[in-house]
Amino acid sequence: MHTFISAHNLNTFLNTLIAAGTRVVAPRLNAGTVLYEPLQNAAELVLDQLPRRSGKEAFFPLCEDIMSYRKEGQQVTLQTVDPALFPETVLFGVRPCDAAAVPVLDAVFSWDYQDEFFLERRRKTTVIGLACTSADDACFCTAVGLSPAATAGSDLFLTPMSGGGYRCAACTEKGEALLQQHRGLFSPSSDHEPLPLAEPQVERIDLARVKAWLDTHFEDPAWDGIATRCVGCGLCAFVCPACHCFDIVDxxxxxxxxxxxxxxxxxxxxxxxxxxxxxxxxxxxxxxxNRIMHKFKYYDDKFGQTLCTGCGRCIRLCPVGIDIAAIVDEISTK
Structure with a gap:
């Protein structure tokens, strides 16, 4: 069932969560760049830009301690990190391309090994998604089967309304529980219509044809042309909401x-x-x-879906202008 929350009540909702000790991670401005970061108050919220990096850092940090050690003489002391101490978190204002990556990561981190660090943060995180009403020429969520209003990965989902405020839909029991805890801030409905949704540049790519080509062209000479500009900086993986490779280092x-x-x-x-x-x-x-294979073949082989949500960050930020959507689109016509 849809409900409605005004812009004023939304700020009250976020400030109430923060005052109660909940970590609220949302888009905010940091030194001129919008990032998903913990809010001090709702006034810091920035909802008119896609953050430079994805929201996965709320439960898959760039760096995290697993344990510490200290040696004094012949005595070695180990201290492990207790995941039970991770804070309750609301990840707010998450665009559909970021929210859709959440179940993708869930599958990876709970497959053959239960990653307690990731999974405990996920258990303690409620994801509040936000429909997209604007897009640029790098957005291609529709090309990989999503949309500017896709609710996958969201516990609550907000849709901006023409008269201000947001229509809110609970997508999971976790989302419904949070809504009920603050039901006094929500009203049954709004007389206004939702704002028009964004229109991504690439409407659709035949992912089945892409995978079929990848299945049989591992050694194809076309790879030299496809990757000739790549400098191996890793930026694409670091801004991607679905990439998940990590190392463990002492x-x-x-x-x-x-x-x-x-x-x-x-x-x-x-x-x-x-x-x-x-x-x-x-x-x-x-x-x-390997990057293309992993996203459009290997992950599909294992989990039955594509490891790309069409956020376009790797296109916008690539220092040599590599366009993964154009590459995959070209593959689909081979």
Whole structure:
């Protein structure tokens, strides 16, 4: 059932959560850049721009401690991080392309190994999605089967209304519970119509044809042309809402330090560099091929869906202008 919340009541809702000790992560301005970050108050909220990085950092941090160690004489002390101490979180203002990546990551981190750090943060996070009413020429969510109003991954979903305020729909039991806790701020309905939705640049790509080509063209010479510009900076993976590669590294000295989980990227030369010195992806085209294969074949083989939500960040921010949507679209016509 749809309900309505005014812009004023929405600010009250967020401020009430913050005052109660809930970590509210939402788009805010930081040194000229909009990022998903914890709010101090609702006045910091910025909803007219897609954040530069995705919302996955709320439950999959760029760097996180797993344990620390200290050696004094012959005594070694280990201290582990207790996931039970992770805070209750509301991830607010999440665009459909970011929210749709949440169940994609859920599958990865609960597949053959239960990642308690990721899963505990997810259990404690309520995702409030927001429909898109604007798009640029890098947006291509519709090309991968989503839409500016897709509710996948959201617990609550907001749609901007023409007269101000938002229509709100509960998508999960978690979302319904949060709505009921603050039901005094919501009204049954609004007399206004929803604002027109955004129109992404690329309407649709035949993903079945893309996968069929990838299934049989691992060694195709076309890869040299596709990846000739890639410099292996890893930016595309770091801004992507669905990329999830990480490394575990011990940082410190023999006396003290930490074991940390840090983001990694298959575009990096060292990602597949063996201790023997051999690197099966010793050239950049091979590494970029893996990126395309992972998103449009390997993940599909394992989980039955595409590892791309069409957010367009990798297109906007690539320093050499690589357009993954154009590449995949071209593959679909081969």
């Amino acid at each position: 940082e410190g000295t023999e006396k003290a330090g930490k074991r940390r989980k840090n983001w990694d990227a298959c575009g990096f030369w060292k990602f597949t560099h063996h201790a023997s010195g051999h690197n099966p992806r010793d050239q950049q085209p091979k590494r970029y091929r």
